[in-house]
Amino acid sequence: MSFIIQAPYPLMQDTLLLPSPRIGNQKNLSSSVQTMISMNGKMYSYVKSKQGRKLHKWDFIGTKDKGREVIQFVKEYSDELVKVVDHDETSYLGYITINPLEISGIGREAYSWSISFEEKL
Amino acid sequence: MAIRVSNVTAQILYRPSEINRSVIDTLNFIQESEKRQITVSNFTFQILQSETGIFGTISNTLEIVDQANNFLAIDDRKVAEDELQFAQNAKAFGYETVEQEIEFVQQIGVIGPIIKNITHNLALHQDTSNCIGLSWEPYEIEDELDIDHWAGVGHPLSVSDTLSFIDEVFQANPLTHVINFSQSISIGKSINISDILSLSDSLDSNNLFNVSITHADFIKHAFTYYIDNKCTRKQYNRFQGEGERDGIPSVPLTFDAFFVLESLSGTKETLEIRSPESDDRQRIGFSRINRETRGGELNVFSDSSWPKIHSLLFTITALSDGCLEKINSLLNFFQNHLGEEILIHDWEGISWRGIITTPNEIATEDQDGWWTISFEFQGSIVDGSFNDQRMNITDQVIFGGEWGRSSSSELELIDAVVSSILGTIARSLEHDLGISDSVSGMLEHPILEDDFSGGASSLHGESPDVGDSTWSAHSNYKANGTQTAINSGAYYPFVPENNKIYHIEWEPRSLSESDGLETLFFLGEGLNSDPDEIGPDAYGAIDPTTLKAGFVLRKIGSSQLNACRLGDDSDGQADTVDFSDATLKAESDDIDLRLILDNWKATWYAKDPASSSWTEVRSESNLLSNDITMVGWSNNNITTTVTMNEIKITQKTEI
Numbered sequence: 001m002s003f004i005i006q007a008p009y010p011l012m013q014d015t016l017l018l019p020s021p022r023i024g025n026q027k028n029l030s031s032s033v034q035t036m037i038s039m040n041g042k043m044y045s046y047v048k049s050k051q052g053r054k055l056h057k058w059d060f061i062g063t064k065d066k067g068r069e070v071i072q073f074v075k076e077y078s079d080e081l082v083k084v085v086d087h088d089e090t091s092y093l094g095y096i097t098i099n100p101l102e103i104s105g106i107g108r109e110a111y112s113w114s115i116s117f118e119e120k121l
Numbered sequence: 122m123a124i125r126v127s128n129v130t131a132q133i134l135y136r137p138s139e140i141n142r143s144v145i146d147t148l149n150f151i152q153e154s155e156k157r158q159i160t161v162s163n164f165t166f167q168i169l170q171s172e173t174g175i176f177g178t179i180s181n182t183l184e185i186v187d188q189a190n191n192f193l194a195i196d197d198r199k200v201a202e203d204e205l206q207f208a209q210n211a212k213a214f215g216y217e218t219v220e221q222e223i224e225f226v227q228q229i230g231v232i233g234p235i236i237k238n239i240t241h242n243l244a245l246h247q248d249t250s251n252c253i254g255l256s257w258e259p260y261e262i263e264d265e266l267d268i269d270h271w272a273g274v275g276h277p278l279s280v281s282d283t284l285s286f287i288d289e290v291f292q293a294n295p296l297t298h299v300i301n302f303s304q305s306i307s308i309g310k311s312i313n314i315s316d317i318l319s320l321s322d323s324l325d326s327n328n329l330f331n332v333s334i335t336h337a338d339f340i341k342h343a344f345t346y347y348i349d350n351k352c353t354r355k356q357y358n359r360f361q362g363e364g365e366r367d368g369i370p371s372v373p374l375t376f377d378a379f380f381v382l383e384s385l386s387g388t389k390e391t392l393e394i395r396s397p398e399s400d401d402r403q404r405i406g407f408s409r410i411n412r413e414t415r416g417g418e419l420n421v422f423s424d425s426s427w428p429k430i431h432s433l434l435f436t437i438t439a440l441s442d443g444c445l446e447k448i449n450s451l452l453n454f455f456q457n458h459l460g461e462e463i464l465i466h467d468w469e470g471i472s473w474r475g476i477i478t479t480p481n482e483i484a485t486e487d488q489d490g491w492w493t494i495s496f497e498f499q500g501s502i503v504d505g506s507f508n509d510q511r512m513n514i515t516d517q518v519i520f521g522g523e524w525g526r527s528s529s530s531e532l533e534l535i536d537a538v539v540s541s542i543l544g545t546i547a548r549s550l551e552h553d554l555g556i557s558d559s560v561s562g563m564l565e566h567p568i569l570e571d572d573f574s575g576g577a578s579s580l581h582g583e584s585p586d587v588g589d590s591t592w593s594a595h596s597n598y599k600a601n602g603t604q605t606a607i608n609s610g611a612y613y614p615f616v617p618e619n620n621k622i623y624h625i626e627w628e629p630r631s632l633s634e635s636d637g638l639e640t641l642f643f644l645g646e647g648l649n650s651d652p653d654e655i656g657p658d659a660y661g662a663i664d665p666t667t668l669k670a671g672f673v674l675r676k677i678g679s680s681q682l683n684a685c686r687l688g689d690d691s692d693g694q695a696d697t698v699d700f701s702d703a704t705l706k707a708e709s710d711d712i713d714l715r716l717i718l719d720n721w722k723a724t725w726y727a728k729d730p731a732s733s734s735w736t737e738v739r740s741e742s743n744l745l746s747n748d749i750t751m752v753g754w755s756n757n758n759i760t761t762t763v764t765m766n767e768i769k770i771t772q773k774t775e776i
Contacts, residue, residue, distance in 0.1 A: 028483040028494075029452055033460045035478055035499060041428040043499075045460035045476050052456040057483075088490075 003058070004085040005115075007077035009093060016073045018066070020087040021058035022112075028055050030118065056084075056092065056117040067103035067111040074101045074115075084117055094119040380437070382454055383464040385474075392454045394447050396468040397435035406430040431502075433465070433473065436495040439488070448484055448492040455480035455496070465498060475500015568623075569613055569752070569770035575600025580611050581652050585768075590614045593652045593751075595659070602630075602765040609659040610641070610666065610755025612648055615770060617749055622773040623718040625752060627672070628730065628766035630711045634676040638758040642714055643671020643686065644749045645693070660755035661693045668693030669749050670723040672714045674763075681709035685725040685739035690746045700727060700738035711766075721747050 003018040030050040037043050060070075074096055084092040095118055103113040380397060384390040407430070409423035440448040459480055465473040477498050484494035571585035580594040594611030598604045604611075617623050627642040634640065647665035649658065661668040668688035675682055683706050687696035700706035705727040715726040715735055725739035752770060754763070 023489065024485055024487055026483045026485045027452075029456055029481045031456055031459050031480050033476065033478055033480055035460075035476060037428045037430070041426065043428075043476070047460035049456070049459050052453075054452065055481075055483075 003060075003087050005073065005082055005096075006085075007073070007082040008080040009083050012083065014073060014076070016070065018060055018070070019062060021060050024059060026055075026057040029053070030055050051121050053094075053119045053121055055097070056086075056119070057114060058086070058117075059112060059114045061106065061110055061112045063109055064103070064105070064111050067113055070113060070115070071101060071103065074098070081120060082117075092117065092119050379466075380435075380468055381464075381466040382451075383466065384454075384458050385462050385464060387458065387461065390454060390457065392450055394437060394440060394451060397437050400436065402434040404430075404432040404434065406432065430499060431475075432478070433498040433500070434495065435498065436493065438491070438493040440484070440492045440494065441490060448494065451494065452484065462500075464503070465500070472503045473498065473500045474503045566772040566774065567769065568772055569615065569768060571613075571769075572767045573600060573602030573765055577601055577603075585613065588613065593648050594753075595653050595655070604756075604762050604764075606756060606759045606762050607655060608755075608757055608759055609653065609655045610661065610753050611765075612645065612666070612751040612753030612755075613768070614648075614750065615644070615752040617644075617718055620720050622720070624769070624771045624773060625716045625718065626767070626769045626771075627714045627754060628711075628768070629674065629714070629754070629763045630730075630766045631762075631764040632674055632710055632712070633762050634674060634681065634709060635758070635760045636676050636678060638756070638761045639673050639675040640754065640756050640761050640763050641668065641671055641673055641686075642754045643668040643688075643693075643752075644716070644718070645669060645671075645751050645753065646688075646746070646748045647750050657757075660757045661688070662757065663693060664691055666693070666751075666755075667691060667746075669746050670716060670718065670744055672716070672725065672727070673697060674709075674712070676709070681707050683708060683712070683727070683738075687723070687742060687745050690748070695745055696742075698739050700725075701740075702727065702736045702738050705729075705736060705738055718744075 003020055005016040005018065006012040007014055007016075030053045032048045032050075034046045035043055036046070062070075078096055078099075080095075081093065082096055084094070086092070096115060097118045098114060098116040101113065101115070103111045106112050380394050382392045382394070407423065408427045409421055412420045412422075414420065437451075440451060455477055458477075460476060462474060462476060465475070467473065475498055477496055479495075479497040482494055482496045484492045486492050567587045569585055570587035573580075574586075575583060576599075578600050579596045580592045580598040580600045581596060583592050583600050584590075585592070590613060592598075592611055592613055595607050595609035597607040597609070598611040625644065629640070629642065632640065641661050643661050645661050646667040646669060649665060657663045659666060661671070667690070668686060670688070671686055673684045673686050675684065682699055684697050684699045686694060686698075689695040705712065708727075708729070711730050713728045713730050713735075715728075717724040717726065719741075721744045722741050723744055724737060724741040726735040727738045728735045752768070754765060754768075756762070
């Protein structure tokens, strides 16, 4: 199954079609909690909820041309709202946060790159 | 030898207006033995203070030397006595120190041919009681009395050395009273030596300031000890090595595979996921101050109120992202309860209360559709039970057969009670929609049973096989049921009750009747006080043994005419009716007799011993008299005999 990134949202003009990411894709909350303990032993927690936004990271392997295509896409829409439909056909709306985007050769004609993405609720 | 001192006045005069440091008063008396006497008269010794100034001490020394040397006792039967009495007073006012010393040296050197005894008495009295001081100027009074008393003789037959003195110290301040004793006796020749040192130390106090006086312990013994153990050497090592604290109580493993997160505030939410990987970690963080001295000694300090942070690190794998969406549920739980206290119930059944401090940990899809995430939890153990305790027990009831029954089934209840006393009861129940219970039967209770299995001794006083009393019988009646012919009987106490049914049975054997003579089996009124009584009052004809109901085995002419008899209040032969059954009426040998007494109505039965069924030989009849107190059998003659095989009385209760 494919991995689709479309931008700009909502008037999609370009579609980036990528292969399924490598095993090991990640996602996590962007929220954070900082705890402090006062002198009387009472614990206080300070939270940054970030509205529950999640961060995603996918690793891809493709050809160099596909890598260049990804560079061009990210270069064009790094500050635009994009829509991602991942390999599980789950749609996300947010921003591509990878910076810098780097494609790395891992063979004769294969390159790898990672795309990190932060949802916008 | 005598010393006479008269009219001697030795005094120290001072002017109160002046404060003197010292006054020296010396009085010397010298007595020479050659003269044998000292006569002092009109002697006045006084110290007049002529100088002004401040004196710290007053010294009053009185020295008296009395020497008796070269005394030759012409008459050896006389006792040489040397008495010397002294009195010295020292009065001072306003002085810091008052010293009053009295020194006595008394020597007796006796040279004589034969000395009987020498009495050397030294009486001393030193009194420094009249010291008046100033209340605002504490002073010290030193009263020392040194006595050197010794007596020496050339060839004494006995030496008596008595030393007695009284040392008194009066003082307003705390009292110290020390008496030093030293007594030694040195002799040249003696038969025996007796050295007795008797000490008596009494402390009298007349002191208004004293609360208590203790004059017993003069030795005090105190000791301290130190126990050297690990605890004393490790008191500062509260967080290292060994210590006195108890460990964390162990919690038995429940091997529950569930790992539950539960919210405590806001929307109640419980998330159950799989247990973390086995490499989970617990981290204990605490605050303490470490200082190492230059000598290398480590000093550690930690206040007990300083917080200790307990963190748990979990790694959970294989969280699905498919239909179960465990990873998304977990992230949503983190987001919904950011910074809030939650409960974690781990796989050991331990509950933790705290905060997830790393909700933004990265979850990795390391397998297609399965995620792995790690997070850190900071909290503490709480006492309580597992929230969602599940009992993994499958309760099964396995039975065989069918439970169902048809509507027309019969429920039979067989209630059998068998005992040696009661017999057997059987009853049946009908089962309709309810239960109808009809029970018929008789409950038997033996009152008297005797099979006369005893010996040839007298039956009188013997106890039956069943029964609470004993037989009252003529001596001709034996315990084995036999008898020698006598016009008397053997009786057993029996008092029937109202509304009760009794079966009285006799089993006579070996009956030998003669013409006109009777053997009676009956319920009677009473007993003779003498069991060997003979005659009509002994065999049931008249009181006290008057027959009330019974049987008569008799022969009239040559025919056996067995009959049933009733007696009234005084006549035991009031009513006699022959057996209705001709065969039993003519029975002259063994026969079984039964009398049924039902609420003062009698019915007579008889049978052949070989038969199992009873034959009514007289129909039910009312008793003529209800005064029944005994049961037995008798003969009205001295000819006939009978052997009693068995007697029984059974109480029947209809149920």
